[in-house]
Amino acid sequence: MSRGKFAAQKMMSECGIDDPTNIPLDLIIYGRGATLIEKPLNNSEGRILFGKTKGIITVNSDIAYEGKRRFVIAHELGHFELHRSLMPVHNDTDATLEFFQNGHQETEANEFASELLMPENLFRDECASKKFSPELLRYLAERFQTSITSTAYKYFELGDHPICLFYSYNNQIKYWKRPEDYPHFIIDRIKLPPPEDSVAAEFFNENKLYRKEESKQQIWKSTWFELKDWESDNEFKFYEYCIITPKYNTVLSIVWEELK
Ligand SMILES: [Zn+2]
Numbered sequence: 001m002s003r004g005k006f007a008a009q010k011m012m013s014e015c016g017i018d019d020p021t022n023i024p025l026d027l028i029i030y031g032r033g034a035t036l037i038e039k040p041l042n043n044s045e046g047r048i049l050f051g052k053t054k055g056i057i058t059v060n061s062d063i064a065y066e067g068k069r070r071f072v073i074a075h076e077l078g079h080f081e082l083h084r085s086l087m088p089v090h091n092d093t094d095a096t097l098e099f100f101q102n103g104h105q106e107t108e109a110n111e112f113a114s115e116l117l118m119p120e121n122l123f124r125d126e127c128a129s130k131k132f133s134p135e136l137l138r139y140l141a142e143r144f145q146t147s148i149t150s151t152a153y154k155y156f157e158l159g160d161h162p163i164c165l166f167y168s169y170n171n172q173i174k175y176w177k178r179p180e181d182y183p184h185f186i187i188d189r190i191k192l193p194p195p196e197d198s199v200a201a202e203f204f205n206e207n208k209l210y211r212k213e214e215s216k217q218q219i220w221k222s223t224w225f226e227l228k229d230w231e232s233d234n235e236f237k238f239y240e241y242c243i244i245t246p247k248y249n250t251v252l253s254i255v256w257e258e259l260k
Contacts, residue, residue: 004111044091046072067147078112132161166253171204184225199240200251
């Protein structure tokens, strides 16, 4: 188990929390010896200031989405629990809050936040024997009061159905992830634009945004994956669902196969 996830589970068991949606995050924070302040911040979403034994967590009051606000608060609490002797003050921008970024402490704080907001056992129960779909992710995000993006990463880790993730920014693929043992190979396009026939490319090239009911789009296997010589695109059913944030010009493509 990752260090961040372990720290979140340990804290929840110490505090007697089994479902984090039943208790306001600011009360958890007070209980751990820190203070939560909400106010406008320039160039950061969250911040933590460490005192000798306590800490002050500030979250940007301009954050429009409750799911994102909760994630930022939980991320800062993760720093408080895990990194208090390591840094006197810490700022988090949108970039440092990204799941895919590499900084060791940021990864730990994200894993902590993900586990605190979506505890593994509850998340597995909610996913069990449900078919993967954009609606399922929206249901889970509502159930756990989380952002669709953080819910998608959690589903990648724990969900019943294998999914692949491709993260693009400014019409360039930055990262991708596939489950271990996934039977298909991804065409590596890091630093290149998303494939022409992908849903992500429709956004970058034509500004196309699908309505909720149409957010599951059928694509070819060859759009994102290698097609072997003996295979034909018609044998496969692949789908792409894009979580698009126009403000930051980012697209998270979730790609999955449905067996015929
Ligand atoms: Zn951070």
